[in-house]
Amino acid sequence: MSNSLFSLAFGVGTQNRDGAWLEVFYAQPLLNPSADLLNAVAPVLQYSEGNQAIAFTPSQARTLADALKGVDATQAALLTRLAESTKPLVATLLATDAAPTSTPEAYLKLHLLSHRLVKPHSLNLSGIFALLPNVAWTNQGAIDLSELPAEQLEARLRGKLLEVFSVDKFPKMTDYVVPAGVRIADSARVRLGAYIGEGTTVMHEGFVNFNAGTAGPGMIEGRVSAGVFVGKGSDLGGGCSTMGTLSGGGNIVISVGEGCLIGANAGIGIPLGDRCTVESGLYVTAGTKVVVLDDQNQRVQVVKARELAGQSDLLFRRNSQTGAVECKTNKTAIELNEALHAHN
Structure with missing residues (x-):
């Protein structure tokens, strides 16, 4: 047996009448638990190796609590409470970050994200949809x-x-974990598996999908889809405000840097650097043809938006006369950034 694990959690959940798992609640999931903890629980659970979800009884929960008293007092206290459960219990042990193969494994990975133990798009979530039952x-x-x-x-x-x-298939995040230092106006609009950084406000029309989120502080007033991660807000108090749509998904990661503003009814399909602005109503996809302007508003070249991906201090707008999508240096953002560095 290996002396290390990628993750370990003790949970209580719900099964249907056939004994199939519908959901699992992990109060205190662990990332990279100690070898001492693994050595204490393995004999009780008869765990040897690999990724496993092992059902255990309240009696075993008491045995595990005793075994962990001198190893991990927090987990021991949790197991003492789980020993009182009338609902099914499960211990999920992940030796590696491999694709999940069971509903308890899938739920553990969603918990790791919402507990801020891992960042979006850093876990192997291949096949997760098939493992999450559609439930009421x-x-x-x-x-x-x-x-x-x-x-x-x-x-x-x-x-x-x-x-x-x-x-x-996905429950509300707040039914499983409420991260410290956040405001969520409508909890139904944040799924379990979202990463909501401290200082983040999700307004009533904001939506954050699983495997997506924000480092905080910032304000979410639009949709942050899977694969999108919004960076921290500016130290100048501007924050990172998203009022439009940030679309990722698949193997695409849409990162948004610090101090950005995605205007109302706007959206992006490319990563942004720091201090970028996308005007209201403008959707910039990777294939959008963009007219690049110099500081005199003169055309320099026409490129696809993907060629501007990840660059900082850009302003994306639509020309009201020609309808062309334009990009120019966000002069105000640069000046503010230079002033901040001069002050520091």
């Missing part, structure tokens, strides 16, 4: 869709209402 998220927890009608009837017969908040 209700005021009584996750319910298998095939079992929902019977549960609704049962609730009515008891004079209760079973309220279905959503039908989705």
Whole structure:
């Protein structure tokens, strides 16, 4: 058995009537746990190697708690509480960051992101959609869709209402973790697996998908799709504000640097450097033809937007007369940046 793990977590979750996992809650997931911790839990769980999700009983939870008292007091305390559970328990051990092969493994990786233990697009999430069952998220927890009608009837017969908040593969992040130092106006618009950095505000119309997020501080008023990571806001107080759409997905990573502004109803399909601005209503994709202007507003060349990817201090706008997408140096941003460095 190896003396190291990529990740380890003890969880409590929900299964359907056939024993299939619907979701798992990991209160305190660990990244790169100590060898002492692994050596203490492996005999109890009969773990030898590889990536495994191992169901365990409340009695085993008490045994694990005793084994960890001198190794990790926090995990020992958690296991003491898990020993009181009437819901199914699972220990998920990941020897490597390989593609997940079970629902508990998939949920652990989503937890690692939302607990800020790893950054978006740094985990192997291949095949995760197939491992996340589509369930009804209700005021009584996750319910298998095939079992929902019977549960609704049962609730009515008891004079209760079973309220279905959503039908989705992903739950709300805030039902599993609320990171420190954030404001989220509508929690339904942030999925588990989102990385919400300290100092971030997600406004009512903001949306942050899994495997995406913001380093903070900043304000999200638009959509941040999978694969997008928004950098920290400016030290001058401007922050990084996104009111439009930031689209990633697949193997594409759309990073947004510090102090950027994506205007209302705007969007990007390329990474941005620091202090860039995309005017309201403008969507810049990788293939968008962009007229590059000099400081006298004279045309220099026409390029595809991907050739400007990652550059700082750029202003993207649409010419109101010709409709052409233009890019010029964001002079104000440069001046502010120079002033900041001079002050420091």
